Amino acid sequence: MRMVKVDHLTKIYGHRFNRVTALNDLSFGVDAGEFVGIMGPSGAGKSTLLNILATMDTPTAGGVWIDKTDLSDMSKAQSATFRRDQLGFIFQDFDLLDDLPVSANITLPLTFVPPVPSDLDDRLQKVGELLGLLPLMARYPAQLSLGQRQRVAAARAIITHPRLVLADEPTGSLDSLAATELLRYLAKINLEADTTILMVTHDAFTASFCNRIIFIRDGAYFAEVTRHGSRQDFFNSIIDMQASISGGRRQHVATDPN
Amino acid sequence: MWQQIRTDLHRHRGMNQLFAIVLGILVAMMYAIAALIEAQPLLNQIGKGSQMTSIFPAALVVVLVVMMLFSVMFMVYLNGLLIARREREFQLYRRLGMPQWRLNSSLIGETLISGGVGLIGGLLGGIVISKLLAMVLLRLVDSSQSVGLLVSPVAIAEVAGVVLVLLLALGGLRAISASGRDVMIKAEASPEKAVVQPITAKLVIGAIGGIGLLGWATWVLAALFFWTTQFVQWFGGNAGLGLLFVSWGIAEVIGVYLVYACTLPLIIAMHLKQQPHLTAKHYLWLVAMYKRLRVNTQSLWLTTWLTTVTLVMLGSAAMLYQFGQAVVVQDVAQSILTTKAGMPTVKKQIQVGDVAHTWELPTKLAAGRVQLRMRNHSDKQENSLYQVIALRDYQRIRRHQRDLPKVTLHSHQTVMITIGQTYYQTKGIGGWDNAGRQLTLSRTGEQLTLKTITNVFPLGGAGYFDRALVVSNHVYDHLQAPVDQLTGIKLKPTARKRVESALLNTNTVDYVAYDHATLAGQKPIKHFKHATDTTIDRDGISLRRPALHQMRVVFGFLLFTMTLLGVVFMVATASILLLKQLVSAHHARHTKVTLRRLGMPAKDLADLQVAQVVSVFGLPLVLGSFNAILGIRVLQMALDGSPSSSVIIAFGAYTLVYVGFASITAMRLNQM
Ligand SMILES: Nc1ncnc2c1ncn2[C@@H]1O[C@H](COP(=O)(O)OP(=O)(O)OP(=O)(O)O)[C@@H](O)[C@H]1O
Ligand SMILES: [Mg+2]
Numbered sequence: 001m002r003m004v005k006v007d008h009l010t011k012i013y014g015h016r017f018n019r020v021t022a023l024n025d026l027s028f029g030v031d032a033g034e035f036v037g038i039m040g041p042s043g044a045g046k047s048t049l050l051n052i053l054a055t056m057d058t059p060t061a062g063g064v065w066i067d068k069t070d071l072s073d074m075s076k077a078q079s080a081t082f083r084r085d086q087l088g089f090i091f092q093d094f095d096l097l098d099d100l101p102v103s104a105n106i107t108l109p110l111t112f113v114p115p116v117p118s119d120l121d122d123r124l125q126k127v128g129e130l131l132g133l134l135p136l137m138a139r140y141p142a143q144l145s146l147g148q149r150q151r152v153a154a155a156r157a158i159i160t161h162p163r164l165v166l167a168d169e170p171t172g173s174l175d176s177l178a179a180t181e182l183l184r185y186l187a188k189i190n191l192e193a194d195t196t197i198l199m200v201t202h203d204a205f206t207a208s209f210c211n212r213i214i215f216i217r218d219g220a221y222f223a224e225v226t227r228h229g230s231r232q233d234f235f236n237s238i239i240d241m242q243a244s245i246s247g248g249r250r251q252h253v254a255t256d257p258n
Numbered sequence: 259m260w261q262q263i264r265t266d267l268h269r270h271r272g273m274n275q276l277f278a279i280v281l282g283i284l285v286a287m288m289y290a291i292a293a294l295i296e297a298q299p300l301l302n303q304i305g306k307g308s309q310m311t312s313i314f315p316a317a318l319v320v321v322l323v324v325m326m327l328f329s330v331m332f333m334v335y336l337n338g339l340l341i342a343r344r345e346r347e348f349q350l351y352r353r354l355g356m357p358q359w360r361l362n363s364s365l366i367g368e369t370l371i372s373g374g375v376g377l378i379g380g381l382l383g384g385i386v387i388s389k390l391l392a393m394v395l396l397r398l399v400d401s402s403q404s405v406g407l408l409v410s411p412v413a414i415a416e417v418a419g420v421v422l423v424l425l426l427a428l429g430g431l432r433a434i435s436a437s438g439r440d441v442m443i444k445a446e447a448s449p450e451k452a453v454v455q456p457i458t459a460k461l462v463i464g465a466i467g468g469i470g471l472l473g474w475a476t477w478v479l480a481a482l483f484f485w486t487t488q489f490v491q492w493f494g495g496n497a498g499l500g501l502l503f504v505s506w507g508i509a510e511v512i513g514v515y516l517v518y519a520c521t522l523p524l525i526i527a528m529h530l531k532q533q534p535h536l537t538a539k540h541y542l543w544l545v546a547m548y549k550r551l552r553v554n555t556q557s558l559w560l561t562t563w564l565t566t567v568t569l570v571m572l573g574s575a576a577m578l579y580q581f582g583q584a585v586v587v588q589d590v591a592q593s594i595l596t597t598k599a600g601m602p603t604v605k606k607q608i609q610v611g612d613v614a615h616t617w618e619l620p621t622k623l624a625a626g627r628v629q630l631r632m633r634n635h636s637d638k639q640e641n642s643l644y645q646v647i648a649l650r651d652y653q654r655i656r657r658h659q660r661d662l663p664k665v666t667l668h669s670h671q672t673v674m675i676t677i678g679q680t681y682y683q684t685k686g687i688g689g690w691d692n693a694g695r696q697l698t699l700s701r702t703g704e705q706l707t708l709k710t711i712t713n714v715f716p717l718g719g720a721g722y723f724d725r726a727l728v729v730s731n732h733v734y735d736h737l738q739a740p741v742d743q744l745t746g747i748k749l750k751p752t753a754r755k756r757v758e759s760a761l762l763n764t765n766t767v768d769y770v771a772y773d774h775a776t777l778a779g780q781k782p783i784k785h786f787k788h789a790t791d792t793t794i795d796r797d798g799i800s801l802r803r804p805a806l807h808q809m810r811v812v813f814g815f816l817l818f819t820m821t822l823l824g825v826v827f828m829v830a831t832a833s834i835l836l837l838k839q840l841v842s843a844h845h846a847r848h849t850k851v852t853l854r855r856l857g858m859p860a861k862d863l864a865d866l867q868v869a870q871v872v873s874v875f876g877l878p879l880v881l882g883s884f885n886a887i888l889g890i891r892v893l894q895m896a897l898d899g900s901p902s903s904s905v906i907i908a909f910g911a912y913t914l915v916y917v918g919f920a921s922i923t924a925m926r927l928n929q930m
Pocket of ligand 1 (some may be wrong): 014046
């Protein structure tokens with residue numbers, strides 16, 4: 001089943017004399033249950049893409065369907081409901097609320113619409129354990145390191161058991177151990193709960209947890225790599241593709257050698 | 259340098275606008291008053307007929323001085339708040355190595371320009387509102403004169419001079435606060451104060467202290483008599499009163515502060531602890547309020563006091579205005595109240611067809627003895643002079659004088675009428691209902707039972723030497739005592755002016771013996787032509803409308819000046835709250851965006867914002883009104899339970915304007 005369909009998507013910022021084409025006629029699809037990585041150089045339009053998928057930005061042209069719903073048909077209230085109920089978003093700049101302790105930051109999305117779920121504490125306990133946040137629950141964001149904040153943002157995104165997780169460089173500020181923990185968990189919910197995940201990353205190691213990597217450059221589709229064999233092989237082909245994307249060769253389809 | 263000033267003016271236009279607007283309003287008010295002071299002929303006209311011609315300008319000068327002092331202090335405070343927002347910018351300039359003199363001169367230039375705009379705008383506005391104010395004043399003091407715009411070069415020079423000096427000083431203050439900023443990076447202020455903390459002993463002690471102090475201060479006002487007696491007992495006369503006053507003031511001031519700093523935050527913290535699973539809307543509101551209370555304690559406290567002072571001024575002035583009227587109405591129930599001695603004079607001025615209605619009220623003068631219980635619960639034997647009225651006459655007068663209470667009597671019952679509130683106010687601490695006491699008419703030995711005590715005299719209090727008694731017709735008819743005839747006259751509207759002005763300057767006074775022997779009933783009651791040590795007197799002729807007019811002039815003027823000061827205080831209150839709200843808006847915007855991204859329903863988000871504005875503006879209003887109501891109640895008690903509908907109007911007007919400010923703030927925040 002198609003979970004996400006991106007169709008000739010174009011996004012242009014600014015007007016007339018000061019245009020930036022962030023996305024340029026981009027098309028691809030993601031099936032339900034996939035764990036897809038998005039890679040590409042800085043400024044390639046990855047965050048823009050994720051923002052549009054999350055109904056926090058609107059396309060200039062083209063369309064996006066999530067679960068067969070055209071995002072452009074959604075009213076404001078509908079898109080808020082969608083973000084609240086279906087989507088977990090790990091923002092590149094975390095977007096935590098400074099005045100709330102870690103625990104309240106994490107459970108916030110569950111409390112928007114009454115009734116507040118009765119298993120709130122259990123859920124909090126579970127994600128906290130998983131992301132190593134239990135000792136930090138009573139602290140405030142200003143008292144956390146960047147990596148810790150990123151884990152809080154991740155916990156907030158997954159506590160609602162969303163069907164679709166959008167993650168914008170979720171491991172950017174994590175050490176390799178913490179990153180591995182988070183990625184293992186994402187892989188786990190991807191497998192067990194059939195959560196569809198789209199993750200932007202710069203890092204080939206992080207990307208190797210995915211099933212498929214879509215490369216974009218200058219806002220357009222560049223190539224993709226699908227995992228068939230071991231993670232090591234997948235990792236190597238990602239590295240190769242990264243080299244070619246900065247080398248400038250354009251490939252339409254690339255599969256890893258195995 | 260001009261370039262620098264121009265960019266700064268533009269970059270901080272929000273702040274400069276606020277500065278200019280607030281200054282402009284203050285200048286306009288100051289100018290209007292200064293111009294009124296200069297408008298001598300107008301003031302003379304207003305004061306005419308009230309022997310207060312010289313008091314009005316003097317009072318206005320006092321108001322102007324108070325207003326100027328307050329404006330100066332407030333602008334310094336506002337300036338400080340505004341400049342504190344730019345600390346980061348100054349730090350950056352210094353890190354980049356901008357010379358201090360350049361920063362200084364551009365800051366002073368900026369102050370002069372934005373302040374100059376406010377000054378000029380304020381003066382123009384002042385000229386416009388001066389006419390408005392003069393009209394309001396004339397209306398309040400019951401005069402029908404017309405006025406034009408008041409343009410007074412002297413007033414302009416006075417206000418402009420003060421403001422220019424002020425602006426230079428403010429510019430200097432800005433320069434001082436911009437210098438000496440540390441170039442080093444400081445540790446981020448810990449979020450300690452802003453975020454909900456675990457409940458500490460300090461917080462609990464502060465919370466209890468706040469409630470205790472405010473509670474005690476409230477109790478003092480509610481039971482003033484009890485507490486003054488206590489303090490006088492403990493510390494002696496004047497020392498006790500002084501001490502009570504001082505400790506009450508301290509308790510109020512600290513109590514309000516602690517309520518904001520500790521009590522309310524503690525309540526929020528406890529609520530959050532007890533209810534861990536609140537909805538986001540509720541939870542975020544509580545967290546935001548906690549932060550506001552802890553971070554903005556001072557400004558909440560200050561605005562609460564400004565609100566209190568403003569409301570007390572407005573409310574008591576309005577009450578006095580109404581009280582003045584009520585006093586006259588109680589004193590003279592019809593157009594004219596005359597005694598037998600005044601009657602010939604009145605008759606001389608009245609022509610056929612002048613009179614709409616006449617009431618004759620015969621009374622008998624008698625000494626009486628009664629034991630009454632006072633508020634301190636001791637009995638007091640009282641000998642006094644009573645004008646005795648037959649029930650039938652009382653009922654007859656009551657048909658036209660609606661405020662007279664209904665009276666029914668058995669044969670030897672009586673109703674006493676007196677102005678001594680201790681006796682007719684039976685409620686409140688120390689209040690005592692003296693019903694059932696025996697009253698003896700000393701000369702005849704007649705025994706009467708007191709049924710009740712009131713304070714409304716038939717035809718008005720001006721006709722009575724001291725107290726009155728309403729007795730049954732039978733008792734009245736058999737009472738051997740000299741008759742004292744009162745007459746109430748209602749004039750036709752066409753005749754009023756002529757008759758009243760003719761009678762205004764006559765001066766008839768009745769004197770009656772009031773010595774010990776007379777009061778004890780040992781001597782018959784005797785009238786005198788002149789005052790002696792042992793006489794008591796009353797006016798022979800009392801006029802209602804001229805007295806009303808005089809009251810209106812005096813209290814109308816008071817209300818006018820209080821309203822002027824009230825407007826100034828109100829501008830101060832609103833601008834502090836607005837500023838604080840805007841300062842926090844930047845932070846709030848980030849929160850709003852995040853919440854929207856996470857999918858919080860738009861309606862809840864809007865509710866949250868409204869709830870915050872309402873609470874931040876509402877708290878000082880509620881606490882300030884509470885304080886003010888207590889204060890005004892004391893005055894009301896002192897004024898003998900004066901009517902208070904005008905106080906409600908004053909409060910209503912204040913609240914309305916205040917809510918207007920809050921809505922403007924909410925709208926501005928919504929646009930951000
Ligand atoms: N709000 C905006 N207004 C104008 N231009 C924007 C805006 N947001 C992004 N851009 C531009 O669009 C392009 C794509 O930006 P985007 O943030 O999507 O890149 P990215 O791939 O996420 O980069 P990075 O890896 O550095 O996060 C960039 O050139 C950026 O400057
Ligand atoms: Mg990005």
